Structure formats: structure tokens, C-alpha cells
Amino acid sequence: MFNRGKKRMLAVVLSTALSGAAQAKTDLTMYYPVAVGGSLTHVVDSIIADFEKQNPDIDVKAIYAGNYNDARVKALAALQSGQPAQLSVMFSIDVHELMDLDAIIPFDEVATSDEDKTWLNSFYPALMKNGQVKGKTWGIPFQRSTIVMYYNKDMFRAAGLDADHAPKNWDELVDMGKKLTKKDASGQVTQWGAMIPSTGYPYWMFGALTKQNSQVLMNQAGTETYFDKPAVIEALSFWKSLGSEHKIMPEGTIQWGTLRQNFLEQKTAIMWHSTGNLTAVKKSANFDFGVAMLPANKELGSPTGGGNFYLFKKSTPEERQAALKLVKFMTAPEQAAKWSIETGYMGVSPAAYNTDALQRYVKTFPPAAIARDQLEYATAELATHQAGRVRKLLDDAIQATLTNQKSAEDALKHAQQQAERVLKRFE
Amino acid sequence: MKLNMPRHQQIYAWLLLFPALALLAAFTHIPMIKTLWRSFTSSGMQNNTGFTLDNYRYLLEDDVFWQVLSNSLWYAAVTVPVSMILALAMALWVNGKIRGRSALRLAYFTPTILPMITVANIWLFFYTPEIGLFNNILGWFGHSGYNWLGDPDLSLFSLMLMTIWKEAGFFMIFYLAALQGISRDFYQAAAIEGSSRWTTLRRITLPLLMPTTLFVLINAFLNAFKLVDHLFILTKGGPNNATNLLLYYIYENAFSFFDAAYASVLTVVLLSILVVLAVFQFGVIERRVHYR
Amino acid sequence: MSFLNIQGLSKQWADTRVVEDINFEICEGEFIALLGPSGCGKSTTLKMIAGLETPTAGNVILNGQNITNRTPGQRQLSMVFQSYALFPHLSVKENIVFGLKARKVPVNERNKRLRHAVELVNLGDQINKKPSELSGGQCQRVALARAIVSQAPLCLMDEPLSNLDTKLRNEMRTEIRALQKQLGLTVLYVTHDQVEAMSMADRIILLNAGRIEQMGSPQALYNEPASSFVARFIGHPPMSLMTRDKHLIGIRPEHITLCKSGYSEGIATHNPNKNPNNNASVIHCDYHGADTLISVDFQGSALMLSLQGHHLFQAGHPLAITWESQHEHYFSAKTGLRTANL
CATH class of the missing domain: 2.40.50 (OB fold (Dihydrolipoamide Acetyltransferase, E2P))
Known part of the structure; x- marks a missing residue:
């Protein structure tokens, strides 16, 4: 009896060992960026740990790789040098260039089951815009944001404005901005009405203004740009007028990197910034602040931004399946809700906002839902072939206009010309 | 000079030199030649697309390149002499018999030991118009201040200012060491000969510091072209390329625009500038330097 | 009338008295050796006279004028250093005329003095060389020439020969003495070498621990040492001393x-x-x-x-x-x- 039991145990152990050897562990390497300040790496680590617990046959190495640029450079360098990387989080707007480099595969090739197809359709359509090219899905939204308007409710009250009524359109922005701009006895401005950052990612902020003026900046294929359309020129002229004509914003460029500090030190009543800053502002603000959708002109609007998951081509079918499993896990409603609460990035699917955790959080902190509500009006971020160069052309045009070196029309026409030259071979 | 070494000693010498030569070749010379080769034979991220001058043709047509080149030259032409003169002045000052000079030396040296990125992060807040230190100081005098980094007429100057602040302390250390190496007898002899302070500085101190000056000059020029860390934090080359420098532009092309071919061309340009500078410095100035 | 008059010269570093109340007078054209063991204060005394050190007390009177508070350059004296203190980056010629240029002496005069001095010290074909190309003796000649062209009436020499080998030192001794006589220079010559002092000087001032031990001609110091210190210091080999009761008896x-x-x-x-x-x-x-x-x-x-x-x-x-x-x-x-x- 005793003997038989021993034998059986041995058999069990042996068979387990054999089956373990037969289906060896799948190793996955993933690079990911963090673009806003804060220790977000431990959040990623804990999600990965949960995943490995549920999937003991998959081993994930998640490598933090700096900002979006760094992450792209490191992932591509690793691939070129023959080191394995099966998936990565990279800039959503890198899609065209990653395709041009033949580095990625569409999710449709891997996600073939009906369940998978349902999953592919579970995200907010606005977040899918940057990831879908030529009818296929190349990027799955993960750390995604939009631009929202942060405003100082104390200042609104002090200026005799309704603290629960943020500017709803451009005219209101100018009118309220004028009331919110304060000067001292010598005529120096001590408090600005509004600030829109124009370094770092000027094209992104500008995408909001053009969308509000009912004009997108490029086609979905990323082969054409519309920088010289009248609505675009009008949008840039409006941006410039905030400083030069209405005097509610400093002239010249405004630093992306120090804007949050300006807002926290109450030097400006309104700032436009990424939702990724929400948690940080919430932690540091010692005044009453609100978050609202960006104001409309012809319509409401903001570009989306942030990072998507991509699958790399250099991988085995098993690795691809494992990678898909990981992506599905990390974008599942519970994980997305956790990620959103910890960072301020948005929940990527409606299901995420239906989780208990996020519903509770939104109830105690309503601004967390603004980004989601604005998604309805969101458009894709500027993404083309040769995206870096094209983006820079637009950045330069915006800065040249804001710093008074060129008129909006001249600057944008020049940028359009150059962009057409760059994009010619992709038509 | 001709060395007449026995054969076995020559072999020995080459064996000793070999590790350093191998490393230099692997990490410096071969990549340099590869870059040159690439600049003629690739396009975008694709290598070996056949011999072409397209990349160089694009260089000539590229307005941004010409602006970047002029920025870089201005940047070097201003930061190098100014930081060197400041370094010398500070060294002469802390070399004198004044109270608390070790504290002063430390104060001057501090910027040097901070990483460029840290310095840039600090100065970003100095420069910020509304909450920054500089505009607050100007505010006390009733001045409305400047948009230091946001105004294209001012932004390159702002970068220079920070660079000078960072570099001067570093170069001061070299000058200070050199000054302490000059025998007091020289100054006493000059004093007895009725030499004024200015004459002593011009005819004795400065010539005796020439080897140091040459060394500092080379380093300062190399740094002016090599150090772009602060651009990532402060301006990213903006507004509208007003502060874009050659090495940063190379980075942008290679890693933001995925245009390795054009980055190679720009690298060749940068290398040529550095080679010309080195030849000029070692060839022309060296002859006028007295080494003790 | 005395040419150089030193009155109560003292120097104190913190608690250490390096030079204590030194008084002496020198006549024009005299060659005076300031002799003493190392650390006796002879160099400090010389530097105070040159204006390179500030005295704690006392006066330096040169040619009837109190120069105690003047800068070295205003004192009208020249100096030869132990290290020669030749400027390494300047040619021999530039080293010699350095002071003349600093004092803005006209070119003609400058060249005349240069030719004269170079001839005196026998440096004719070396004047375009750099000091690093010269021997120690030649360097010393350049230093001498530099002192000569200044035409300063008082020349201070701080152990000028101690970096030379014995043979050269003996030659230079004679040469310096001859030059001094030919030019009528007044020389104050610091040395720790009694042979130098005995063979060159008109008078010797022997210092010990910051004070003057004895002042007089070489014979006087040799024949009638004023103290047992002088007796032991002067003469080679020195005087032997024996203790007898309350006396020391010395015999050479x-x-x-x-x-x-x-x-x-x-x-x-x-x-x-x-x-x-x-x-x-x-x-x-x-x-x-x-x-x-x-x-x-x-x-x-x-x-x-x-x-x-x-x-x-x-x-x-x-x-x-x-x-x-x-x-x-x-x-x-x-x-x-x-x-x-x-």
C-alpha cells in the first residue's frame, strides 16, 4: 500500500517534469517608455508580476527605456543587433515608420479567433485611429492620453467668474482670459490668463486647435499633410493672437517642461496639458483646480497621444501568441483601470470605466473622467511616414510664427511644401 | 627624430602598443571610415544602395543645416573665449592672497562637478519667464524680463550663458594648477625690474600659461561641439531651430527622423570641422607655445 | 657718508622672529657679504631691502632717501637670484632688456646698454637663445647682465653661485668681483659659504639667528672673532675650542x-x-x-x-x-x- 503510493507519486513527478520539458517556457522581452515624470515603473512591474503568476509558462522581461524616443531607439537597436524583443510600447505615431522599416506585424495576423476579434474591437475608436493603417491594426492602445484644460478655480472666483464654468469656446477663452490676466502697478503681468506649451510637442497642442477648427492635419495613410489649409492657418493665427493681440498668454514660446510648475505656482489661471499630468497636479496643487474639455471653435476636439503596443516581426509563432496574451492581459479592464488610477492616463476601453475601481475613483475625483468624455471628439495625433522630419517641419513653423519670425501663412505654406517633398516617395 | 631600436625591442614596443591601438581602431577609426562610406552609399535607413551624392546634395539644400552650422560656429566662437577669459580671471583672483579663497575655489568649481543634465534642469527654472530666477531679479529693478529660451533672438545666448557658467569653473582648475606651478622668483624678478601688474601679466604670466591655454582651448572647442546634453532639456533645438547645434541635429536625424544616411553626412561635416580645428591648433599655435 | 643705511630692521612671522633689530651702513662701491648659516635671516633681510618682504619694523635708507615703503621697482636697485629667475619663454636678449622695456627706456639707449652688458659678461653669440639652451654659468651671466643694464647703483645678490659646480663657482667669484670693481657697483651679497664671503667681500656681516654676530673685514673676522660662534663659523677647518674653567680657549x-x-x-x-x-x-x-x-x-x-x-x-x-x-x-x-x- 505504502509502496504503491510511493510509486504513484514518482510517476506524477516524472510526468510533470517530462511535460515541463516538452513545453519549455516562452521568454518575452518588452521595452516601454515613461514620458511624464513619476515612478511609473513599479506599476508596470506589478502588472507584469500578476501576469507571470497567471501564466507560469511565460517569462516576461520588461525593460524601462526612457522617453518615447529612447524606447524606440533602444528597441530598434536591440532588434538590429540580434537581441530578442517580441513586443514593445512605443509612440502611437511611430506606426508608419515602423512599417516602413518592416519591423512590426499587424495584430490581425495573430489575433485570429473570434474572441480575439471581439477584443480588437473593444477599444475606444479614437484611440485606434493612430494604430490602424491600410485596414489593419498595428498598434493596441496602452498608455494613452489626450490634452485637457486644467484651470485654477480660486482664480476664477477671484476674477468674478463661475468656477464651474470653464471656457467652452475660443471666444470665451479670450474673454475669460482677459479677466484672469492681472498686472501690477508698473504694468507687469503677475498672472496670465492661459498658457499653451509650444516646446516639446507643439504639433500635438496644435492638433487640438486645428481639430477644433474642423480640420485634420494628415490623411489616415500618413502620406499627405494639410498644413496650408485655411482652417489650419486660422488656428495658428488664433494661437498667436492669444499672446500678441489679446495679451492673455506670454509672447514667444512657452516651455513644456516648466508649464506644470507655472500652473502650480499660480502664474497662470489655465493650462493645456496632457492628462498624464493629472495625478501629479492633484498631488501638488494647494488650491482648488478643475479639469475641463478643451474649448471648441467649430467643434470640440483634441488629438490623442501616448504609447501603443506593437508586435515585432522577428519572433516565432509561439512567442507571438505569448505576446498577444500579455497585451490582452495588460489592456484588460481591471489592469487598465489600475493603470489609469495610478497615472492619469486613460482607461483604454469603455469596459475599463465600467470596473468598480475606476467608477469609484471617478466618483471621488470627477476630473479623471474628462479625458474619456473628450474621446468622443478626439482625432489622431499627427502621424505620417518620415514622422520625425514632418513633425519637426510643423514644430518649426509653429515656433517661427509664435516668435514673430514669420506670419502663420508663410510658415505653414513653407512647412507644407517641405513636407510634400519628404512624403513624395510614399504616395 | 629617428629611433634606432634593436629589432626585438621594436617588436616589444609594438606589442605594448597593440591593445590601445586595437581599441582605438575598433571604436574610433573603423566607425569613422564606416560613417564616411555610409554617407556615400546609403539612403534613409537602407545601407548599400549604391554610390550616390544625393545625401550631400540634400545637405546643400537644407536650410536647417546652414542655420545649425552657423549656430554651432557662433556658439563656439562666443563660449570658448569668454569662458577661457573668465576662467583665467577667476584663477588669478583665487590664486591671490585673499580671505576664504578655498571656499571661493569650491564655489567656482561646483558647476563642473554637476552633470550637464542636472545643470540644465536647474537652469530651465532659472530661465522660465514667470517663475524663473532671472526675471525675478530683473523684476526688482522694474524690468519686465525676457522670455530667455522662447525668444529666438535670445535663446542661443541663453544657452551660451549656461555653458560659460558650467565650463569656466572647469577651466579655472587648469589655470589655477598652472599658476601655482610658476615660480615666485619670476614675479619677484619682474617686480624688481619695475614691471607693472599689467606688464607682468602680459609678458610673464600669460606666456607661461600658454601650454595650459592651448590645452584648455582644444578642450573648450571640442566641448563646444560635443556637449549638447542641455539641449534635450532646455530647448530641443527650438524655437524654430534657433538653438539647434550640429551634434543635436545629427541626433535628430539619426534617431527621430530615422535618416542614418543624412546623419552620416552631418557626422562627416562635424568630423571635418574638428579635424581642421585640431590641425590649426597643433600646427599653428603649438609653434608659438613655450613648454617648460 | 653712508650709501645704504639699515636701521632697526626686524621681521616677525606670527611668533617667530626671523630678523631682529639689524643695523648697518654701507659705503658706495663696497662689496658686502651677508654671511650666515641657513635660516639665520640673511635672505629675509635682503628681501626686505629689495622690497619683496615688508619689514615689521625699521627703515631702509638708500642714498639719503627712506625707501622703506616703496615698491621694489621704485627702489633703484637690481637683484640676482639663486635660481637666476630667467624668464624661460624669452630669449637672452629679451630677458636682459625686460626691465628697460618695462621702464620704457628708449630703443637706442636700450640697445646701447644691452651691447655693453653682453660684452662685459661675455655672452656675445648667445643673445638669441632661450635660457633652456644655456649652461648654468651662462644663465648666471644673463642674470648679471640683467642687473648691469638697469644701471641701478645697488645690486643685491641672493646666493647667486650656489647652483654651480665648484670649478665654475671659483671662476665666477673672480669675475663678479672684477665686474663690481670695474663698474663701481655697490653689492650686497648673501651667501652661506664663508669661502665666498672671505674671498670676495670688502666687509662681511655675519648673521646668527636673526642678529648681527660680527661685522668687519675678512681679516678682522678671522683674526679676532668677536664670539665663539664666529670662531667656529669662519675658517676652514674651523677653530678648535677647549673649555677651561669659565673660558673657552680657541686655537686654529x-x-x-x-x-x-x-x-x-x-x-x-x-x-x-x-x-x-x-x-x-x-x-x-x-x-x-x-x-x-x-x-x-x-x-x-x-x-x-x-x-x-x-x-x-x-x-x-x-x-x-x-x-x-x-x-x-x-x-x-x-x-x-x-x-x-x-
């Missing part, structure tokens, strides 16, 4: 002789044992070529005598020595000062 080695065939008249007074042949025993012999230096134990005191020719005795070898009493010097054992002969 060259004045001690051996008794001829074991006999001498003087011996009885110094040898109570009345053993004329053996009153001393040899400790050590040093053969110098022309003579041999022998140190002996004489009644418990070590004496030094020098004998012509080659004499190598074993240690303990008995000797009979003697001297004439007129060669004895007497000093107070307490103060070290010279007293009258007994």
Missing part, C-alpha cells in the same frame, strides 16, 4: 705644530705629566692632498690640526703637539663673547 688648526723629535718648550705648561712626547692621541685623519687634517684628543678636548704633506696615523696613535700662546683666543664660556687673553 694651522697654528698647532708637532714637537720636533719629541721636544718642545711650550709643552710643559700644558702637560702636567711632564711627558713631552705624548700629550695627545689621534682620533681620525683626513688626507687633502697638500695637507692632512688630523683630529686628536687633547686632555679630553677634540682639537684639529693640519699638517703639510701625507700623514696617516692609526687611531690612538700618540702625538706630541704644541702652539704659541699668542695664537690663543679666549671667550667667555657663559656668553661666548671674546675676552682679553689671560
Whole structure:
């Protein structure tokens, strides 16, 4: 009896060992960026740990790789040098260039089951815009944001404005901005009405203004740009007028990197910034602040931004399946809700906002839902072939206009010309 | 000079030199030649697309390149002499018999030991118009201040200012060491000969510091072209390329625009500038330097 | 009338008194050696006169004018350094005329003085070289030429020959002395080498621990040392000293002789044992070529005598020595000062 039991145990152990050897562990390497300040790496680590617990046959190495640029450079360098990387989080707007480099595969090739197809359709359509090219899905939204308007409710009250009524359109922005701009006895401005950052990612902020003026900046294929359309020129002229004509914003460029500090030190009543800053502002603000959708002109609007998951081509079918499993896990409603609460990035699917955790959080902190509500009006971020160069052309045009070196029309026409030259071979 | 070494000693010498030569070749010379080769034979991220001058043709047509080149030259032409003169002045000052000079030396040296990125992060807040230190100081005098980094007429100057602040302390250390190496007898002899302070500085101190000056000059020029860390934090080359420098532009092309071919061309340009500078410095100035 | 007058010159570093109340006068055209062991304050004194150190007290009067508070350049003096202090980046010519250029002497005058000085120190074909291409002796000549062209009436020299080898030093000694006489220079010459001082100087000022020990001609210092310190310092080999009661008795080695065939008249007074042949025993012999230096134990005191020719005795070898009493010097054992002969 005793003997038989021993034998059986041995058999069990042996068979387990054999089956373990037969289906060896799948190793996955993933690079990911963090673009806003804060220790977000431990959040990623804990999600990965949960995943490995549920999937003991998959081993994930998640490598933090700096900002979006760094992450792209490191992932591509690793691939070129023959080191394995099966998936990565990279800039959503890198899609065209990653395709041009033949580095990625569409999710449709891997996600073939009906369940998978349902999953592919579970995200907010606005977040899918940057990831879908030529009818296929190349990027799955993960750390995604939009631009929202942060405003100082104390200042609104002090200026005799309704603290629960943020500017709803451009005219209101100018009118309220004028009331919110304060000067001292010598005529120096001590408090600005509004600030829109124009370094770092000027094209992104500008995408909001053009969308509000009912004009997108490029086609979905990323082969054409519309920088010289009248609505675009009008949008840039409006941006410039905030400083030069209405005097509610400093002239010249405004630093992306120090804007949050300006807002926290109450030097400006309104700032436009990424939702990724929400948690940080919430932690540091010692005044009453609100978050609202960006104001409309012809319509409401903001570009989306942030990072998507991509699958790399250099991988085995098993690795691809494992990678898909990981992506599905990390974008599942519970994980997305956790990620959103910890960072301020948005929940990527409606299901995420239906989780208990996020519903509770939104109830105690309503601004967390603004980004989601604005998604309805969101458009894709500027993404083309040769995206870096094209983006820079637009950045330069915006800065040249804001710093008074060129008129909006001249600057944008020049940028359009150059962009057409760059994009010619992709038509 | 001709060395007449026995054969076995020559072999020995080459064996000793070999590790350093191998490393230099692997990490410096071969990549340099590869870059040159690439600049003629690739396009975008694709290598070996056949011999072409397209990349160089694009260089000539590229307005941004010409602006970047002029920025870089201005940047070097201003930061190098100014930081060197400041370094010398500070060294002469802390070399004198004044109270608390070790504290002063430390104060001057501090910027040097901070990483460029840290310095840039600090100065970003100095420069910020509304909450920054500089505009607050100007505010006390009733001045409305400047948009230091946001105004294209001012932004390159702002970068220079920070660079000078960072570099001067570093170069001061070299000058200070050199000054302490000059025998007091020289100054006493000059004093007895009725030499004024200015004459002593011009005819004795400065010539005796020439080897140091040459060394500092080379380093300062190399740094002016090599150090772009602060651009990532402060301006990213903006507004509208007003502060874009050659090495940063190379980075942008290679890693933001995925245009390795054009980055190679720009690298060749940068290398040529550095080679010309080195030849000029070692060839022309060296002859006028007295080494003790 | 005195040319240089030093009055109560003192220098104090924190609690250390380096120079204490020094007074002396120099006449025009004199060659004065400032002699003393290292650390006696001679260089500090010279630097105070040059204006390179500020005195704690006292005055320096040159040619009737109080120059104590003037800068070195205003004092109208020249100086030759031990290190030569030649500017390494300037040619010989530029080194020599450096001061003339600084003082804006017209070109013609400058060239005239340069030619003259170069001729005097015999540097004719070297004037376009750099100091690093010259020998030590040539460097010293350049330093001298630099002092000469300034035409300053007072020339200070700070151990100018101590970096040269013995042979060169002897040559330069003669040359400097000749130059001084030819140009009528007044020279204040700091040295720790008594041979230099004795052979060159008109007068010697012997310093000890920041004070003047004795001042006078070389013969005076040699023949009548004012103190036991001077007695020990001047003369090579130095005077031997024996303690007798409250006195120190000094006798110079060259004045001690051996008794001829074991006999001498003087011996009885110094040898109570009345053993004329053996009153001393040899400790050590040093053969110098022309003579041999022998140190002996004489009644418990070590004496030094020098004998012509080659004499190598074993240690303990008995000797009979003697001297004439007129060669004895007497000093107070307490103060070290010279007293009258007994």
C-alpha cells in the first residue's frame, strides 16, 4: 500500500517534469517608455508580476527605456543587433515608420479567433485611429492620453467668474482670459490668463486647435499633410493672437517642461496639458483646480497621444501568441483601470470605466473622467511616414510664427511644401 | 627624430602598443571610415544602395543645416573665449592672497562637478519667464524680463550663458594648477625690474600659461561641439531651430527622423570641422607655445 | 657718508622672529657679504631691502632717501637670484632688456646698454637663445647682465653661485668681483659659504639667528672673532675650542705644530705629566692632498690640526703637539663673547 503510493507519486513527478520539458517556457522581452515624470515603473512591474503568476509558462522581461524616443531607439537597436524583443510600447505615431522599416506585424495576423476579434474591437475608436493603417491594426492602445484644460478655480472666483464654468469656446477663452490676466502697478503681468506649451510637442497642442477648427492635419495613410489649409492657418493665427493681440498668454514660446510648475505656482489661471499630468497636479496643487474639455471653435476636439503596443516581426509563432496574451492581459479592464488610477492616463476601453475601481475613483475625483468624455471628439495625433522630419517641419513653423519670425501663412505654406517633398516617395 | 631600436625591442614596443591601438581602431577609426562610406552609399535607413551624392546634395539644400552650422560656429566662437577669459580671471583672483579663497575655489568649481543634465534642469527654472530666477531679479529693478529660451533672438545666448557658467569653473582648475606651478622668483624678478601688474601679466604670466591655454582651448572647442546634453532639456533645438547645434541635429536625424544616411553626412561635416580645428591648433599655435 | 643705511630692521612671522633689530651702513662701491648659516635671516633681510618682504619694523635708507615703503621697482636697485629667475619663454636678449622695456627706456639707449652688458659678461653669440639652451654659468651671466643694464647703483645678490659646480663657482667669484670693481657697483651679497664671503667681500656681516654676530673685514673676522660662534663659523677647518674653567680657549688648526723629535718648550705648561712626547692621541685623519687634517684628543678636548704633506696615523696613535700662546683666543664660556687673553 505504502509502496504503491510511493510509486504513484514518482510517476506524477516524472510526468510533470517530462511535460515541463516538452513545453519549455516562452521568454518575452518588452521595452516601454515613461514620458511624464513619476515612478511609473513599479506599476508596470506589478502588472507584469500578476501576469507571470497567471501564466507560469511565460517569462516576461520588461525593460524601462526612457522617453518615447529612447524606447524606440533602444528597441530598434536591440532588434538590429540580434537581441530578442517580441513586443514593445512605443509612440502611437511611430506606426508608419515602423512599417516602413518592416519591423512590426499587424495584430490581425495573430489575433485570429473570434474572441480575439471581439477584443480588437473593444477599444475606444479614437484611440485606434493612430494604430490602424491600410485596414489593419498595428498598434493596441496602452498608455494613452489626450490634452485637457486644467484651470485654477480660486482664480476664477477671484476674477468674478463661475468656477464651474470653464471656457467652452475660443471666444470665451479670450474673454475669460482677459479677466484672469492681472498686472501690477508698473504694468507687469503677475498672472496670465492661459498658457499653451509650444516646446516639446507643439504639433500635438496644435492638433487640438486645428481639430477644433474642423480640420485634420494628415490623411489616415500618413502620406499627405494639410498644413496650408485655411482652417489650419486660422488656428495658428488664433494661437498667436492669444499672446500678441489679446495679451492673455506670454509672447514667444512657452516651455513644456516648466508649464506644470507655472500652473502650480499660480502664474497662470489655465493650462493645456496632457492628462498624464493629472495625478501629479492633484498631488501638488494647494488650491482648488478643475479639469475641463478643451474649448471648441467649430467643434470640440483634441488629438490623442501616448504609447501603443506593437508586435515585432522577428519572433516565432509561439512567442507571438505569448505576446498577444500579455497585451490582452495588460489592456484588460481591471489592469487598465489600475493603470489609469495610478497615472492619469486613460482607461483604454469603455469596459475599463465600467470596473468598480475606476467608477469609484471617478466618483471621488470627477476630473479623471474628462479625458474619456473628450474621446468622443478626439482625432489622431499627427502621424505620417518620415514622422520625425514632418513633425519637426510643423514644430518649426509653429515656433517661427509664435516668435514673430514669420506670419502663420508663410510658415505653414513653407512647412507644407517641405513636407510634400519628404512624403513624395510614399504616395 | 629617428629611433634606432634593436629589432626585438621594436617588436616589444609594438606589442605594448597593440591593445590601445586595437581599441582605438575598433571604436574610433573603423566607425569613422564606416560613417564616411555610409554617407556615400546609403539612403534613409537602407545601407548599400549604391554610390550616390544625393545625401550631400540634400545637405546643400537644407536650410536647417546652414542655420545649425552657423549656430554651432557662433556658439563656439562666443563660449570658448569668454569662458577661457573668465576662467583665467577667476584663477588669478583665487590664486591671490585673499580671505576664504578655498571656499571661493569650491564655489567656482561646483558647476563642473554637476552633470550637464542636472545643470540644465536647474537652469530651465532659472530661465522660465514667470517663475524663473532671472526675471525675478530683473523684476526688482522694474524690468519686465525676457522670455530667455522662447525668444529666438535670445535663446542661443541663453544657452551660451549656461555653458560659460558650467565650463569656466572647469577651466579655472587648469589655470589655477598652472599658476601655482610658476615660480615666485619670476614675479619677484619682474617686480624688481619695475614691471607693472599689467606688464607682468602680459609678458610673464600669460606666456607661461600658454601650454595650459592651448590645452584648455582644444578642450573648450571640442566641448563646444560635443556637449549638447542641455539641449534635450532646455530647448530641443527650438524655437524654430534657433538653438539647434550640429551634434543635436545629427541626433535628430539619426534617431527621430530615422535618416542614418543624412546623419552620416552631418557626422562627416562635424568630423571635418574638428579635424581642421585640431590641425590649426597643433600646427599653428603649438609653434608659438613655450613648454617648460 | 653712508650709501645704504639699515636701521632697526626686524621681521616677525606670527611668533617667530626671523630678523631682529639689524643695523648697518654701507659705503658706495663696497662689496658686502651677508654671511650666515641657513635660516639665520640673511635672505629675509635682503628681501626686505629689495622690497619683496615688508619689514615689521625699521627703515631702509638708500642714498639719503627712506625707501622703506616703496615698491621694489621704485627702489633703484637690481637683484640676482639663486635660481637666476630667467624668464624661460624669452630669449637672452629679451630677458636682459625686460626691465628697460618695462621702464620704457628708449630703443637706442636700450640697445646701447644691452651691447655693453653682453660684452662685459661675455655672452656675445648667445643673445638669441632661450635660457633652456644655456649652461648654468651662462644663465648666471644673463642674470648679471640683467642687473648691469638697469644701471641701478645697488645690486643685491641672493646666493647667486650656489647652483654651480665648484670649478665654475671659483671662476665666477673672480669675475663678479672684477665686474663690481670695474663698474663701481655697490653689492650686497648673501651667501652661506664663508669661502665666498672671505674671498670676495670688502666687509662681511655675519648673521646668527636673526642678529648681527660680527661685522668687519675678512681679516678682522678671522683674526679676532668677536664670539665663539664666529670662531667656529669662519675658517676652514674651523677653530678648535677647549673649555677651561669659565673660558673657552680657541686655537686654529694651522697654528698647532708637532714637537720636533719629541721636544718642545711650550709643552710643559700644558702637560702636567711632564711627558713631552705624548700629550695627545689621534682620533681620525683626513688626507687633502697638500695637507692632512688630523683630529686628536687633547686632555679630553677634540682639537684639529693640519699638517703639510701625507700623514696617516692609526687611531690612538700618540702625538706630541704644541702652539704659541699668542695664537690663543679666549671667550667667555657663559656668553661666548671674546675676552682679553689671560
